Amino acid sequence: MKKKDLRDRLFKVVSDFSGPQIEEPFPSLEQWEHESTKESYSFDNREHPRKDVPVYGIFETINEQFRASTKNISVGGVLIDPETDLSLHDFVFMTFVNRKLNVPVRTNGKVVRVDSNGVGIKFNKVVPAMSSL
DSSP states (O other), X not given: OOHHHHXXXXXXXXXXXXXXXXXXXXXXXXXXXXXXHHTOOOSTTOSSOXXXXXXXXXXXXXXXXXXXXXXXXXXXXXXXXXXXXOOTTOEEEEEEEOTTSSSOEEEEEEEEEEETTEEEEEESSOOXXXXXX
């Protein structure tokens, strides 16, 4: 089931709550919200400088494969278009192709940010080849 479909179903169930269910739908909802944000990656203190370079990429998760061009990239991660079905903490396998790269670069990483500016993916290991872009 796609995440959007699951979110729509969850929203429908919660929308139908009444009385005490509205006041406290889930005892640990605040805890879940706190836990989902405490691991978010700080983009104010980036470890590696980003370059605003469009690089063609093929992105794969367990559920899907799609192509996208990067908004910016570094040796430590990438920012792509926000119009994806990726969610915070998703694991992603990536292949990047660019004329400045001698060969396609394959790596993997974890989604650390999802907002209106894009989807930030932190590489599991530094990718030195990205410094040539």
